[in-house]
Amino acid sequence: MVMEIQRQVNAMLKMELHGVNLDMLTNQPVVILKDPAAKRFLPIWIGQFEATAILMEIQGIKPSRPLTHDLLKSVIEQLNASIRHIVIDDLKEGTFFAKIHLDNGTGPLTIDARPSDAIALAVRMEAPIFAEESVLEKASILTEEGENDEVERFRSFLNSVGPEDFGPESGPQG
Numbered sequence: 001m002v003m004e005i006q007r008q009v010n011a012m013l014k015m016e017l018h019g020v021n022l023d024m025l026t027n028q029p030v031v032i033l034k035d036p037a038a039k040r041f042l043p044i045w046i047g048q049f050e051a052t053a054i055l056m057e058i059q060g061i062k063p064s065r066p067l068t069h070d071l072l073k074s075v076i077e078q079l080n081a082s083i084r085h086i087v088i089d090d091l092k093e094g095t096f097f098a099k100i101h102l103d104n105g106t107g108p109l110t111i112d113a114r115p116s117d118a119i120a121l122a123v124r125m126e127a128p129i130f131a132e133e134s135v136l137e138k139a140s141i142l143t144e145e146g147e148n149d150e151v152e153r154f155r156s157f158l159n160s161v162g163p164e165d166f167g168p169e170s171g172p173q174g
Contacts, residue, residue, distance in 0.1 A: 012131065012132055013035050013136060015034060015035055015131050017123065018033060040140040042140045044115050044116070047116060051116075053069050054119060069124055070124065081109075083102055086098055086100050086119065086130065087101065087130045088118075090132070096139075099112060100121065100122075
C-alpha cells in the first residue's frame with residue numbers, strides 16, 4: 001500500500017495557479033497552471049462561472065451571498081474535513097479530469113470533480129494543486145524560457161567534461 005501511494009506521489013507534479021485568461025480565438029476562459037520547475041504551462045479551458053469564481057477568490061472579492069464553491073468550502077469545514085490536495089489526473093478526448101483528496105479525520109476520501117471546480121475549491125481552501133505527469137506530457141506547453149534552461153544545462157555539461165571523461169568503454173569503437 002505504501003509503495004503504491006509513493007508511486008502515485010512520484011507521478012504528480014505540484015503546480016501553481018498562473019492565472020485565468022480569455023482565449024481570444026474561442027472567447028472562452030482558460031485557467032493556466034504552471035510547473036515552476038520545468039517551465040511548463042497547462043492550459044485548461046473552463047466555464048465562465050468557474051472562471052469568475054476563481055478570479056473573485058484570487059482578487060479577494062467576497063460576494064454578498066456564498067457562491068457554490070464557497071458553500072462547498074463551508075460544508076467541508078463544518079464536517080471537520082480538509083482538502084489535502086487536488087490532482088488533475090487524466091485527459092481523455094480533450095476533456096480534463098480531476099480528483100479532490102480530502103481528509104475527514106477518519107481517513108482519506110477521494111472525490112471525482114471537474115478541474116475547474118477542484119481548482120476553485122483549492123484556491124478557497126489554500127490546498128495544493130498537482131497534475132499527473134502523463135497529463136502534462138499530453139497537454140502542457142513548454143515555454144521558450146524552459147527550452148533555454150535545457151540548452152544551458154546541456155552547455156554547462158559540455159563545458160564541464162573533457163576527452164578524458166570518455167574512455168574506450170564509453171562509446172562505439174571506430
